[in-house]
Amino acid sequence: MYMVVVCYKCGQLLLAKTGQKTRRCPYCEARLVLDKTKKVAHVKTAQEASSVIRALKRKENAGYTRKI
Numbered sequence: 001m002y003m004v005v006v007c008y009k010c011g012q013l014l015l016a017k018t019g020q021k022t023r024r025c026p027y028c029e030a031r032l033v034l035d036k037t038k039k040v041a042h043v044k045t046a047q048e049a050s051s052v053i054r055a056l057k058r059k060e061n062a063g064y065t066r067k068i
């Protein structure tokens, strides 16, 4: 399982593996504690995650977020 989280430093969407404790943001190099990050989606595969990220980026301007 993967989750899509929002970097609390730069606001970018990124992918993290479920069960991981921390994740380095590839955009701003922040070390994210996954317990404290905002999770926008849970998915099964990395491919699914990238399509979710693409969809969320498209809908960003409409203020779209999915609650879990």
Ligand SMILES: [Zn+2]
Binding pocket: 007, 008, 009, 010, 011, 012, 025, 026, 027, 028, 029, 030
């Ligand atoms: Zn970041």
